[in-house]
Structure formats: structure tokens, C-alpha cells
Amino acid sequence: MHFDHTYAQKLSDMVSQVRISPLLEPKLALYNEQLAEEIELKNEFSQADTLFAALFTPDGCLNQQGVAQKYGGHQFGGWNPDLGDGRGVLLAEAVTEKQQSWDLHLKGAGKTPYSRFGDGRAVLRSTIREYLASEALHNLGIPTSRALCLISSKEIVYREQPETGAMLIRACQSHIRFGHFEYFYQSNQLDKLDKLFNYTFQQHYPSFLDHENPHYSLLEQxxxxxxxxxxxxxxxxxxxxxxxxxxxxxxxxxxxxxPYAFLDTFDPDYICNHSDHNGRYAFDQQPGVALWNLNALAHAFTPYLSIDQIKQALTQYETRLQSQYAELMGQKFGFKRVSNHDMQLVNQWLALVAQDKRDYTQSFRLLCDENLNANKLADHFIDRSKAQNWYQAYLARLAEESIPKNERLMTMKEANPKFILRNYLAQNAINAAETGDFGECERLLKVLSNPFDEQPDFEHYAQTPPDWGQSMEISCSS
Incomplete structure (x- = not known):
């Protein structure tokens, strides 16, 4: 493994060099050994003194070339050009022996030119939530950035109330956002937009340079x-x-x-962000918002593509989303092939779960029970008659495919997790960590590393949340 910093080198006029502001009495609280091994960093920073020397000393290998990126963004539908890494620093790229490159990005580094009125710090609460969520999603097979390590401290930062300052290093393919392209297009800096596109092709999608229209291939991807x-x-x-x-x-x-959340009680209109007063980012709005965001990004492609080409690329979104979602739901229900009629059965199930306010994850996991019958399913619901009628239709559908029951249930268990990161579990881990005890974080990470397994010793992590933990709304503030 070696460090590179192509973004800072090739796009030097699009970043600001930043020095990291050390935390008061830093402590290496969590270290992701699995990820560190994958990106060939296992021995470099697993010890606090080595990591802190790299981060906090002027000539440290992670502090020498740290930069803050400039970008804009549509926030709740409104354009904001005054964005950028306000508390983050792009440290370097870790390049493995197989030439795989991983961005290393520090959250909570202190003030940058884009901090505006903020202090550039992150708090322990938010860094723990990101660490847990990224690992939870990764182990579910959902693409995500990942947390390499979490650094706690004795530093006090002020949000709605005094909180503990912390830092988190995360890793992913790159930190290039829709907002990068939007900013340079919207500000009419087309030379920089062109440089950003060329960098993206060279570093991340080099095969597209051999295509007839690389920009179309990128937008389509x-x-x-x-x-x-x-x-x-x-x-x-x-x-x-x-x-x-x-x-x-x-x-x-x-x-x-x-302010993320996994669903507890199934409510399609669930809003997890208490700042989202109009429900723009409610659960069932996410597919439409993603398409809206893609349309916003597509404006930056107009110097390179015709309107018809852009429409052709964007039109693929809905078809792809529906086919992928149908495939995933087919796996959750044990269907080998999924038809439109099957999706009606899926939607009837979701309507029943929502109507009776049942737990989303537990309801799907129930379908994997080898002892499931009509009465047992009905016991899970309030409307027993509707539940039993649905179950009879479901059994009839399963009978159309000659899949052995044990084989089907095994496949279903691999698609229906027993353990998810519920917000109340994250809050319990945060409460303990704020006293200096990261044991609950470690236990929760262990459980979430095998979300589809039974794990009898950790059965309580799969239980329905207590009343205080149901459908929590989370603050944006970090």
C-alpha cells in the first residue's frame, strides 16, 4: 500500500489546503480491522500514537496534503452554492498492491474555508452513528462509505447543548458528489467542470474513455x-x-x-429527520427524490450531451429501480421469478404491515419461520382475517415453483435480516460511549456484522424497540 493524492494534485485550483486541528486528549476509540486489512492499512494506524502522529503533526503523512473540497448542492430542493467540506478534510488515497484506490476522509478536522459560521468539529454522537450505520449497511450488502476509525476526546463543542468532540476517518471510492459537478456548471466555470469530468474518467471510469460518448456512459452509470x-x-x-x-x-x-433510520413500525410516510417539516425525504419519497437529484445533476452534462441523450439516460432510472426492487422483494418472499402479479402480492403484504403498524424487519423475518402456519401469521396481525387470506394466496404462489422448503427458507433468510441498526440501539451505544465506555459499540458492531444469522446470545438486539425508541426523529446537527 502507498498513499497518493491525485485529487489535490490534478485539481489543485478546486481545493483549499487545510491543516487538521488536533482534539483535546484524543483517544482511538474504535478501529475497523476488517476494513484496514482490505485497504492494506492494518498495521499502519491501529496504534493510537502512530495514527495521531500521522494526523496531528505538521509533517504527518495524513496531514501534509489534506484539502477541503469545494462543491454546491440542492438542499431541500433549493440551490446553495456556498457549500464545501466545512468540517472535513480529504487526507489521501490509499492505493493497494492491486491498484485499488480508497479515499481517506477525516470528519471533524476543524475549520476550513467552507465552515461558514461553524466550528468545523463533529460530535461523538454523530461519529458513532456514522460508524455504526456504514458497517450495518455494508454487512447487509448495501453500497456505502465505511468507517476506518473513530477518535474520541475531552474537547467540548456546542450544539443544542455541550457535547463531546470526536473525529472519524471514512473510506470509499471517492468523495465526488453530484454537487461537485453542479457547482462548476452553475457558476459557469466550464473549464473546471471539464477538468473534473476528465479527472473522473481517468481515475474512476477509465474504460469510458474508449466509448463512443464517455459523458453519456458516465451519466448512464x-x-x-x-x-x-x-x-x-x-x-x-x-x-x-x-x-x-x-x-x-x-x-x-x-x-x-x-438523521438516518431503519424502519421500526412500518409507515411508508415515515420522516426520520426532524428538520424535514414537509416530508420531502420521507421513506416513500426516496425513489422520486433520487430521480429529482439525477435531473439536477444532468444539467452539468448539457455542455457535452444533447437533451435527447440526457433524457435517454434518465429514462433508464425507473425501469432499473423497479426491476431491482422486484428482484430483491422476490428474494425476501422466496420467489424464484417475479411477475407483476407477484408484486401485487408484495404490495398487499406491505399494506397489511402498514395498516396494523407491525415491525418492518420482524414481519419479513417471520416469513422465514419453518414452523409458520396461517394461525401463527395471523397472531402477528390485528386483522387476522386479512392476514390469513393473504397467507393462503402466498402459499398458492409458492406452490407454483418446485423449490424445496428448506432451500427456499435458507434463501429467504439471506434476504431478510434478523438484526438491523435501530436508532434506539445506536442511542444506547452513544449513551455508554459518552461515559467513556465503548463496549456497547463493539457488541453492536459484532451483532451487525452477521445480520442474517440467528445469534441466540444477542436475541435482545432483535426485539421490538421500547416505546421511547419507536420511530425516533434525529437532528441534522453534528
Whole structure:
């Protein structure tokens, strides 16, 4: 492994060099050994003194070339050009022996030219939530940035109330957002827009340079990967909470965690962000918002593509989303092939779960029970008659495919997690960590590393949330 910094080098006039502001009495609280091994960093920074020397000393290898990126974004539908890495620093790219490149990005680094009125810090609460969520999604098979390590401290920062300052290093293919392209297009800096496109092709999609129209291939790829991501969010019941275009990645990964939530009681209109007063980013609005964001991004392609070409690329979103979502739901229900009639059965199930306010994850996991029968299913619902009628239709559908029951149930269990990151579980881990105890974080990460397994010793992590933990709304503030 070696470090590179192509973004800072090739796009030097589009970044600002930033020095990291050390935290008061930093402590290496969590370290992701699995990820570190994957990006060949296992031995470099697993010890606090080595990591802090790299981050906080003037000549440290992660502090020498740190930069803040400039971008804009549509926030709750309104254009904001005054965005950028306000508390983040792009540290470097870790390049493995197989020439795989991983961006290393520090959250909570201190003030940057884009901090506006903020202090550039992150708080322990938000860094723990991002660490847990990124690992939870990764282990569910949902594309995401990942957390490499979490650094706690004795520093006090002020939000709605005094909180503990912290830092998090995350890794992903790149930190290029929809908002990068939007900013340079909207500000009419077309020379920089062209440089950004060329960099994106060279570093991330070099094969597209051999295509007849590289810009069309790139837009098409972003459209399809975004559709794939949203299909997985909807199938697993994940709410991002703040789908601004500056929080959308060109790689189709879950990015910039804020007030996210996994569904507890199934409510299609669930809003997890208490700042989202109009429900723009409610759970069932996510597919439409993603398409809106893609349309916003597509404006930056107009110097290179015709309107018809842009429409052709964007039109693929809905078809891809529907096909991927149908495939995922077919796996959850044990269908080998999924028809339009099957999706009616799926939607009837979702309507029943919503009507009776049942837990989303537990309801799907119930279908994997080898001892399931009509009465047992009906016991899960209030409307027993409707539940039993649905179950009879479901059994009739399963009978159309000659799949052995044990084989079908095994496949279904691999598509229906028993354990998800519920907000109340994250809050319990945060409460303990704020006293200096990261044991609950470690236990929760262990459970979430195998979300589809039974794990009898951790059965309580799969239980319905207590009343205080149901459908929590989370603040954007971090």
C-alpha cells in the first residue's frame, strides 16, 4: 500500500489546503480491522500514537496534503452554492498492491474555508452513528462509505447543548458528489467542470474513455447505480433522511450519514429527520427524490450531451429501480421469478404491515419461520382475517415453483435480516460511549456484522424497540 493524492494534485485550483486541528486528549476509540486489512492499512494506524502522529503533526503523512473540497448542492430542493467540506478534510488515497484506490476522509478536522459560521468539529454522537450505520449497511450488502476509525476526546463543542468532540476517518471510492459537478456548471466555470469530468474518467471510469460518448456512459452509470442503491434502501427499510444533492455520490453509495433510520413500525410516510417539516425525504419519497437529484445533476452534462441523450439516460432510472426492487422483494418472499402479479402480492403484504403498524424487519423475518402456519401469521396481525387470506394466496404462489422448503427458507433468510441498526440501539451505544465506555459499540458492531444469522446470545438486539425508541426523529446537527 502507498498513499497518493491525485485529487489535490490534478485539481489543485478546486481545493483549499487545510491543516487538521488536533482534539483535546484524543483517544482511538474504535478501529475497523476488517476494513484496514482490505485497504492494506492494518498495521499502519491501529496504534493510537502512530495514527495521531500521522494526523496531528505538521509533517504527518495524513496531514501534509489534506484539502477541503469545494462543491454546491440542492438542499431541500433549493440551490446553495456556498457549500464545501466545512468540517472535513480529504487526507489521501490509499492505493493497494492491486491498484485499488480508497479515499481517506477525516470528519471533524476543524475549520476550513467552507465552515461558514461553524466550528468545523463533529460530535461523538454523530461519529458513532456514522460508524455504526456504514458497517450495518455494508454487512447487509448495501453500497456505502465505511468507517476506518473513530477518535474520541475531552474537547467540548456546542450544539443544542455541550457535547463531546470526536473525529472519524471514512473510506470509499471517492468523495465526488453530484454537487461537485453542479457547482462548476452553475457558476459557469466550464473549464473546471471539464477538468473534473476528465479527472473522473481517468481515475474512476477509465474504460469510458474508449466509448463512443464517455459523458453519456458516465451519466448512464450514475443513473443505474443510483437506482440500484435506492432499490436496496427501499427493500431493507432504510431512510437516509437528508438526500440533498451534495449528499449523493457518483458511485451509487450511501454517503454522508445524518438523521438516518431503519424502519421500526412500518409507515411508508415515515420522516426520520426532524428538520424535514414537509416530508420531502420521507421513506416513500426516496425513489422520486433520487430521480429529482439525477435531473439536477444532468444539467452539468448539457455542455457535452444533447437533451435527447440526457433524457435517454434518465429514462433508464425507473425501469432499473423497479426491476431491482422486484428482484430483491422476490428474494425476501422466496420467489424464484417475479411477475407483476407477484408484486401485487408484495404490495398487499406491505399494506397489511402498514395498516396494523407491525415491525418492518420482524414481519419479513417471520416469513422465514419453518414452523409458520396461517394461525401463527395471523397472531402477528390485528386483522387476522386479512392476514390469513393473504397467507393462503402466498402459499398458492409458492406452490407454483418446485423449490424445496428448506432451500427456499435458507434463501429467504439471506434476504431478510434478523438484526438491523435501530436508532434506539445506536442511542444506547452513544449513551455508554459518552461515559467513556465503548463496549456497547463493539457488541453492536459484532451483532451487525452477521445480520442474517440467528445469534441466540444477542436475541435482545432483535426485539421490538421500547416505546421511547419507536420511530425516533434525529437532528441534522453534528
Amino acid at each position: 450514475i443513473v443505474l447505480s443510483t437506482a440500484d442503491l435506492i432499490a436496496k434502501w427501499q427493500a431493507f427499510g432504510f431512510c437516509h433522511g437528508v438526500m440533498n444533492t451534495d449528499n449523493m455520490s457518483i458511485h451509487g453509495i450511501t454517503f454522508d450519514f445524518g
